[in-house]
Amino acid sequence: MSRHNFNEVEKKWQSKWESEHTFKVEVDQAKPKSYVLEMLPYPSGKLHMGHVRNYTLGDVLSRYKKQKGFNVMHPMGWDSFGLPAENAAMQHDTHPGKWTYENIDFMRQQIKSLGMSYDWDREIATCHPKYFKHEQQMFIDFLKKGLAYRKESLVNWDPVENTVLANEQVVDGKGWRSGAVVELKKLNQWFLKITDYSEELIAGLKEITDWPEKVRTMQNNWIGKSQGMTIVFPVDNSDQVVEIFTTRPDTFFGASFIGISPNHAIALDLAKDNKDLAKFIEECNQTDTSEEAVAKAEKKGVDTGLRVKHHITGDLLPIYVANFVLMGYGTGAVYGVPAHDQRDFEFATKYKLPIIEVVKPLDYKGDDFKINDEAYTTYESVHFNSQFLNGLTVVEAKEKMMTYMEEHKIGRRETNYRLHDWGVSRQRYWGCPVPIVYCDEHGAVPVNSSDLPITLPDDVEFKSAGNPLENHPTWKHTTCPTCGKPAIRETDTFDTFFESSWYFLRYLDPRNEEQAFAQDKAKYWMNVDHYIGGVEHAVMHLLYARFFNLALRDCGYLDSSMESFEPFKALLTQGMICHETYKDEDGNWVFPDDVIKLNDGTYQHAKTRKKVTIGRVEKMSKSKKNVVDPDFIIRSYGADTARMFVVSDSPPDRDLEWTESGADGCWRFLNRVWRMVEEKSDIIQNIADQDSASFTGETKKIYSLIHKTIFAVEEELPQFQYNKIIARIRELTNSLSSMSLDDDHSQYVYKFGMEAVTRLLNPITPHITEEIWEVLFKKKTQLSQTPWIEYDKNFLVDDTVTIAIQVNGKVRNTLEVPKDISKEDLEKIALDDEKIKNNIAGKTIRKVIVVPARIVNIVAN
RNA sequence: GCGAGUGUGGCGGAAUUGGUAGACGCAAGGGACUUAAAAUCCCUCGCUAGCAAUAGCGUGCCGGUUCGAGUCCGGCCACUCGCACCA
Numbered sequence: 001m002s003r004h005n006f007n008e009v010e011k012k013w014q015s016k017w018e019s020e021h022t023f024k025v026e027v028d029q030a031k032p033k034s035y036v037l038e039m040l041p042y043p044s045g046k047l048h049m050g051h052v053r054n055y056t057l058g059d060v061l062s063r064y065k066k067q068k069g070f071n072v073m074h075p076m077g078w079d080s081f082g083l084p085a086e087n088a089a090m091q092h093d094t095h096p097g098k099w100t101y102e103n104i105d106f107m108r109q110q111i112k113s114l115g116m117s118y119d120w121d122r123e124i125a126t127c128h129p130k131y132f133k134h135e136q137q138m139f140i141d142f143l144k145k146g147l148a149y150r151k152e153s154l155v156n157w158d159p160v161e162n163t164v165l166a167n168e169q170v171v172d173g174k175g176w177r178s179g180a181v182v183e184l185k186k187l188n189q190w191f192l193k194i195t196d197y198s199e200e201l202i203a204g205l206k207e208i209t210d211w212p213e214k215v216r217t218m219q220n221n222w223i224g225k226s227q228g229m230t231i232v233f234p235v236d237n238s239d240q241v242v243e244i245f246t247t248r249p250d251t252f253f254g255a256s257f258i259g260i261s262p263n264h265a266i267a268l269d270l271a272k273d274n275k276d277l278a279k280f281i282e283e284c285n286q287t288d289t290s291e292e293a294v295a296k297a298e299k300k301g302v303d304t305g306l307r308v309k310h311h312i313t314g315d316l317l318p319i320y321v322a323n324f325v326l327m328g329y330g331t332g333a334v335y336g337v338p339a340h341d342q343r344d345f346e347f348a349t350k351y352k353l354p355i356i357e358v359v360k361p362l363d364y365k366g367d368d369f370k371i372n373d374e375a376y377t378t379y380e381s382v383h384f385n386s387q388f389l390n391g392l393t394v395v396e397a398k399e400k401m402m403t404y405m406e407e408h409k410i411g412r413r414e415t416n417y418r419l420h421d422w423g424v425s426r427q428r429y430w431g432c433p434v435p436i437v438y439c440d441e442h443g444a445v446p447v448n449s450s451d452l453p454i455t456l457p458d459d460v461e462f463k464s465a466g467n468p469l470e471n472h473p474t475w476k477h478t479t480c481p482t483c484g485k486p487a488i489r490e491t492d493t494f495d496t497f498f499e500s501s502w503y504f505l506r507y508l509d510p511r512n513e514e515q516a517f518a519q520d521k522a523k524y525w526m527n528v529d530h531y532i533g534g535v536e537h538a539v540m541h542l543l544y545a546r547f548f549n550l551a552l553r554d555c556g557y558l559d560s561s562m563e564s565f566e567p568f569k570a571l572l573t574q575g576m577i578c579h580e581t582y583k584d585e586d587g588n589w590v591f592p593d594d595v596i597k598l599n600d601g602t603y604q605h606a607k608t609r610k611k612v613t614i615g616r617v618e619k620m621s622k623s624k625k626n627v628v629d630p631d632f633i634i635r636s637y638g639a640d641t642a643r644m645f646v647v648s649d650s651p652p653d654r655d656l657e658w659t660e661s662g663a664d665g666c667w668r669f670l671n672r673v674w675r676m677v678e679e680k681s682d683i684i685q686n687i688a689d690q691d692s693a694s695f696t697g698e699t700k701k702i703y704s705l706i707h708k709t710i711f712a713v714e715e716e717l718p719q720f721q722y723n724k725i726i727a728r729i730r731e732l733t734n735s736l737s738s739m740s741l742d743d744d745h746s747q748y749v750y751k752f753g754m755e756a757v758t759r760l761l762n763p764i765t766p767h768i769t770e771e772i773w774e775v776l777f778k779k780k781t782q783l784s785q786t787p788w789i790e791y792d793k794n795f796l797v798d799d800t801v802t803i804a805i806q807v808n809g810k811v812r813n814t815l816e817v818p819k820d821i822s823k824e825d826l827e828k829i830a831l832d833d834e835k836i837k838n839n840i841a842g843k844t845i846r847k848v849i850v851v852p853a854r855i856v857n858i859v860a861n
Numbered sequence: 862g863c864g865a866g867u868g869u870g871g872c873g874g875a876a877u878u879g880g881u882a883g884a885c886g887c888a889a890g891g892g893a894c895u896u897a898a899a900a901u902c903c904c905u906c907g908c909u910a911g912c913a914a915u916a917g918c919g920u921g922c923c924g925g926u927u928c929g930a931g932u933c934c935g936g937c938c939a940c941u942c943g944c945a946c947c948a
């Protein structure tokens with residue numbers, strides 16, 4: 001008996017699919033379309049198991065949809081601009097482009113060895129000038145439409161390397177390489193007006209019901225729409241004013257100070273003559289730009305000496321410069337209500353500012369409510385100590401106060417968003433050049449479209465400090481598109497989220513030289529029906545791509561008559577791949593491949609012979625060495641096994657633990673399927689079709705199970721519940737292998753069952769199933785080109801059901817009863833049952849609950 | 862710190878969405894075949910007590926609603942993800 005030779009077979013089918021263009025796709029108005037998309041990878045060098053899982057999830061659906069008769073778009077490409085290429089260039093003295101393209105070639109071959117059903121003719125690389133040419137045109141169009149503009153903003157500056165650092169490159173407020181304390185520096189940068197679309201982005205969330213609720217919630221919170229009040233405080237003894245924004249105008253009587261951001265105009269102005277304040281601001285500017293760093297920092301501030309008068313109480317409130325007030329949100333100034341906001345409370349405690357309680361719990365009787373060691377922030381509360389707001393709930397008080405403030409010209413109602421405009425400028429080499437020229441006379445001028453793409457110079461130097469484009473001797477020198485006089489190019493490049501915000505449209509028309517994509521192609525293929533990728537992209541990438549789709553509509557790229565401008569109809573966020581961690585006796589991480597199990601059950605390092613201890617299961621990461629190499633898995637088990645394992649054990653949105661033994665199990669199963677067909681090949685080739693109406697007993701039961709399994713797969717596959725599908729198919733396989741095969745009926749059912757197993761398994765393990773189909777079932781047409789197997793609904797329901805009989809909620813027996821038995825009969829049978837009788841002996845029956853086809857519960861005591 | 866999730870046997874996970882908790886797989890133990898090993902096949906397998914029938918307990922923890930809770934409600938605990946220049 002031959003064993004399945006996966007190495008040969010997988011190569012055979014991969015080249016067959018390629019040479020016969022099995023997965024090539026074009027617009028076809030006669031067929032329904034389906035666009036299945038996996039997030040495009042960054043070509044970091046090698047595939048990791050997370051990629052394998054991501055692409056398998058998409059590939060299974062894509063293959064299934066094709067067999068269901070859909071015209072399936074399933075493309076792959078490379079998100080190939082970015083920081084790692086520049087780091088590699090510095091470390092290995094190579095060119096980012098060379099490094100990137102070599103990685104792409106290697107990883108493409110890796111993906112191909114997994115047997116993914118991509119239309120490779122549509123492959124794109126975002127670092128290719130033919131790709132980013134259109135991106136540069138988009139930016140120019142955004143500029144003309146008023147969706148792009150330039151303003152000053154802060155960056156993390158490494159004073160030693162003379163370079164801008166990514167937040168990731170800042171460790172504990174210091175540059176990761178130089179160790180220098182990071183400074184905040186103001187630079188002129190390009191921004192995209194995503195905030196123009198705040199409302200539409202919120203509204204769209206209601207439309208995309210096939211997204212996980214958690215992602216929609218996160219996006220909604222990220223946009224952070226809030227209605228509140230901008231209150232204008234005149235500064236005492238001055239003609240200046242401070243504008244603050246608050247979402248809690250109802251707590252106005254509890255305000256005891258004003259906090260302004262260290263980067264607020266007033267703070268910066270005062271700092272000119274105030275050394276202490278200047279020093280404090282400098283200190284604040286020594287954290288990185290992340291919101292997290294600001295929020296975690298100890299609350300600190302400096303009294304400016306300025307005072308404002310409370311409009312109603314007339315109290316004088318001090319203005320503090322406070323490190324926890326963000327310049328980017330609202331007006332960059334807040335009023336502090338220590339009793340009812342935790343940050344304000346900590347701040348007030350530290351600087352001994354008054355704490356004034358103005359709301360209390362709904363059931364609190366007196367007017368002496370006091371907080372203790374933390375702020376009282378419950379929203380369902382009632383006001384006291386607040387003059388005309390006393391006795392009102394927060395909601396009521398808010399409305400009354402807003403009206404009052406408007407009438408008395410204290411402030412104005414305002415809607416604020418946490419979302420701010422998207423800064424797209426990066427001071428880096430390996431990115432898409434911003435197509436702008438600076439002319440002394442005409443300022444920032446967009447490059448003429450006929451001069452696009454603006455490409456990167458190849459001869460760059462990474463050893464010296466600063467931005468290589470800036471340092472290049474000639475590249476930035478050009479002429480002004482308007483007047484032709486000497487001018488300087490923009491040396492910044494785009495954020496790489498720019499490329500990934502529209503790549504799904506480029507796939508639809510990837511070789512179009514004139515346009516980013518043809519409108520009619522986009523109209524046919526959009527929107528993406530199934531988008532699959534990691535949760536880590538839940539907010540930013542997905543929000544930017546949603547914004548782009550709207551902006552591209554408004555710039556005429558997309559047909560405005562399209563039904564929806566949500567680019568991704570359904571979203572699946574997959575979990576991470578985890579693995580056990582290993583450490584040797586010196587505390588060094590050890591690769592799983594280097595760990596061997598000894599006979600006494602302990603573990604040892606294969607080379608150093610040191611004892612190894614097993615740690616917890618964690619996300620696979622290079623730093624902890626708990627990684628397995630997809631190449632190694634494919635070589636030792638084959639692609640089918642790898643594909644099957646990554647979708648078989650866990651639901652797709654949960655983390656998956658990679659285990660050697662789990663992969664073994666899949667490998668054994670696939671061999672078993674092969675054997676089950678091969679060993680019975682004479683039956684399979686000789687048995688004639690039988691009339692299913694005459695099946696009885698076990699044969700009928702298993703025949704029915706085949707149809708139930710097909711039905712279940714049909715239900716569960718489109719929901720990505722591959723783990724359940726595999727369990728179903730395994731159950732069916734177990735039943736088939738237990739058949740006695742002693743008559744024509746059972747032999748036929750066995751054959752039909754194995755055919756079903758082969759076909760149902762095909763999207764998951766395409767190579768072995770194609771081979772079984774051709775070699776053992778002697779079929780001429782590729783399984784990938786064969787329509788999906790159909791179930792017979794007459795065999796989906798049984799005549800009887802098994803019902804649990806409970807006494808006081810505890811199952812005491814199960815009974816098999818006719819499916820449509822009446823309530824009365826069911827109750828009678830249950831009460832007549834011997835075991836039940838024993839159980840209720842000596843008790844009085846109080847109540848009997850009968851749920852037909854489900855359960856009987858007898859309440860007795 | 863803020864926002865969002867997750868938690869079921871030794872392990873990964875099922876559970877018709879309020880109705881038999883543990884499907885399917887992994888690991889473990891026992892057996893068959895074999896000179897032997899591998900491979901394969903069969904059996905056992907939540908915990909405790911019992912030869913067994915069976916009984917009690919059991920879905921992170923505490924409490925509640927219900928004839929009935931893994932599922933619904935309230936309060937905790939632990940872990941994970943995101944926080945705008947990593948992708």
